[in-house]
Amino acid sequence: MAPDIEAQTNKKNTDTESPGIFMKANRPVTLKFEDVVYKIKTKKRVLLDRKAKSEEKVILNRITGVVEPGEVLAMLGPSGSGKTTLLTALGGRLGGWLGGRITYNGRPFSNAMKRNTGFVSQDDLLHPHLTVTETLVFTSLLRLPNSFTKEEKVEHAEAVITQLGLTKCKNSIIGGSFLRGVSGGERKRVSIGQEMLINPSLLFLDEPTSGLDSTTAQRIVSTLWELANGGRTVVMTIHQPSSRLFYMFHKVLLLSEGNPLYFGKGSGAMEYFSSVGYSPLVAMNPADFLLDLANGESSDDHKHEDQILVKQTLVSAYKCNLADKLKAELQEINSNQFQDGCEDKQFGRWSTTWWQQFSVLFKRGVKERRHESFSGLKIGEVLVVAFLAGLLWWQSDASHLQDQIGLLFFLTGFWGFFALFEAIFTFPEERMMLNKERSSGMYRLSSYFLSRSVVDLPMELILPTVFVIITYWMAGLKPTAGHFLHTLFVLLYSVLVSQGLGLAIGAMVMDQKSATTLGTVIMLTFLLAGGFYVQHVPPFIAWIKYISLSQYAYKLLIGSQYKPDDTYPCAGAGGLCLIGEYPAIKQVGLDGQAIGVVALAIMLVGYRLIAYIALMRIGVTKKVS
Known part of the structure; x- marks a missing residue:
């Protein structure tokens, strides 16, 4: 049987003369x-x-x-x-x-x-929304050294596509469990092609x-x-x-x-x-x-x-x-020995620079994540809740001060949970892919983490912006550009903090069910201590509000609408009372806005730092002793 196979191989190599996977190995x-x-x-x-x-x-x-x-x-x-x-x-x-x-x-x-060395795992770990060409091109850009130009890396990926017989499906998406894509054999050849790119x-x-x-x-x-x-x-x-x-x-x-x-x-x-x-x-x-x-x-x-x-x-x-x-x-x-360790000196730890890794991972992330972030179900959910909130709080004014405060706290709670659960599944879902690619030495953890965070920024901020645009004007909050932009800024700020908390929990737990449970408990605790539900918190547990992102976000949202010298209709002298003396607002306070901004800034950086440190535990192969 072996002679027949060799004859077929020689014929195939004759028919296909473009450089690629069937060339001789660089170093046997x-x-x-x-x-x-x-x-x-x-x-x-x-x-x-x-x-x-x-x-x-x-x-x-x-x-x-x-x-x-x-x-x-x-x-x-x-x-x-x-x-x-x-x-x-x-x-x-x-x-x-x-x-x-x-x-x-x-x-x-x-x-x-x-x-x-190339390593093909049993499970074909591929990004489902990328095409065959995109999958191999992105891998080529990350794994091939800078001795190749960008054009040569793309050509190398195209040569692998041709020689693995993937030409007919090169523009088809990979697909997944609930997304139709290429066949199982084609997926396996794509996985092999990823490793063969480095010859x-x-x-x-x-x-x-x-x-x-x-x-x-x-x-x-x-x-x-x-x-x-x-x-x-x-x-x-x-x-x-x-x-x-x-x-x-x-x-x-x-x-x-x-x-x-x-x-x-x-x-x-x-x-x-x-x-x-x-x-x-x-x-x-x-x-x-x-x-x-x-x-x-x-x-x-x-x-x-x-x-x-x-x-x-x-x-x-x-x-x-x-x-x-x-x-x-x-x-x-008698094995072929490396000469004087020159190959160890020739090969650094990384094939590409940090910036190249960040750029490629950013582009790949945008192509892959846009389908998830802007799914019809998610957009529909946000729009329905936005219009429902606008109708429930339709044109409330200063005489309905408690209702307006309730709307501000609702914004804090809804987008706190929404952003948290959007981010909490990020790293548990990508753990196996991160392990695979990091084990191959494709990129630094820092370039992956930062690109992943930057990719999510516009996608995670567009939906809350649309929500505020709809709900703010329907609910009758202060109709000035300054107040609107202030409210929008505070909400987006809190969304980023909640997202960071979700990333940290997901990276630390790395189990979707456990992370969901822990995230729910933490966010509910923050909401309960946020200053809206309970205004007279016992001293022995009052410390929770100082670590509650909901409390700081709620405080800043109130500050975006009201000033201490603003008034509202009441039964007191003259029929007007100071906003700052309203019981629900007085408990939270209109002062200390700068403290709230600084506290959220610390959380914004701190949660992401915790997530990065937690990720350092995975994705890096230990050396064998």
Whole structure:
């Protein structure tokens, strides 16, 4: 089968002469891993004394192997066998303690190696509203170094589109769970294309054929075979490949509960297991047979054997027949060494400047976020509430002072909650994407955070502006440009603060349900202490108002409409009373407006600073020891 594949590959390379993913690898990489061990701590409850006892669980147990340039290594095994953990460890993305030795051309993982490595996760993490072209172009602009011009980066992305067979769908959006877009196979090719833009010498793929039909899976694996044929080292996990795919793998690693059962040529797997006493009685897919063995299921000749015994027998057979030979093979291979560490000096940590990252992320964010921020449902919600509030408070005047104050507090509460919940889901929803892109070294956290904040500014401020324009004039608040602009400024100011609080809660909790609950409790507490519902707060709990953004926003909104020497109709002497003496306003006070502005400014910066610090906990891959 291999000669036929090679002939097809050569024909394809002849037909497609544009530069791109099928060019030779820049720096061939030999990947060696020896006695790799990975353990995690778990808690086991002891029934007698009801104490939680910590114990270690072995995920990977002394895994050894080598993959050379031009080879495809397929890691097989049932669910929970450790395939993805090993792939993540080999890709330099596994945090925690990792035993053993992993080298790339004889050296440990480094920035240079990171920039020369592609990693395709099992889940296709792509922005649903971007087209195929936009997805690859933005990735190219972020990941390719400045030795390429902007035009060359765009051309490189277009070449990848052509060579991955994505031309027909290049202007189609990616789509998602509730948004129709490209097919599953096309999504997978886009994910592979994102990694191939940097022309990596080492490519890792986690279940690249998962959820695909046999024909599409064949195309994906054929593409990977061609990539390896260009001098790349390809490592992939795969669950249950067809026999046609199985024989395309140069090497196969079979895992069972973290233990290696076989490592060697794919074509020699059946012969090896036959030599240790396990062979199928009828012709069958080699991958199915290997998975049966990894699960402890043997042929009819061994049906009396216990599953655990089968696994133990195969583990022992591996140690006796393959382990020593494999280690000897690793010693014989002379890896291509980096010369004097020059490549580490050549590659900095980032491919592009901070400003380039900010600009690209800003443009990408605008294209992606505009669909969410200006959805018909959201616009309809704001318009309905705006007109309803305008009708309920229709042309209220100074004689309805309590009603006007109630409207101002309603503005504080409604937009406090609205902005909070718009922002609270931001980072939990983007956590996996942030992890993926930051692990690839695409951009700095600071450029991402600032671009994300700036992108949201116009989108988050337009709707409250429309709301105020409608409600303000319908409700009969002071009809002067100065008062209107003052009210609008205060509301937008409070919206930004509420947004910052939402970002901070989302970044700290990183769970949508928990973040929603916490955000609701905090905002309700702020509203209760805002000075409208309760005017005589007990001293032991009065401190809450000093950290309540609702209280400061409400105070500033009152100050935008009234001055201490303003009057309103009352039953007192002369029929007029000072606004500042009105009980509901006196409790909050018309003085101290500057303090309110400063307090909100501190919150505006402080909440975002908390969000940024919380984000520093994620999105950065820990170095493997």
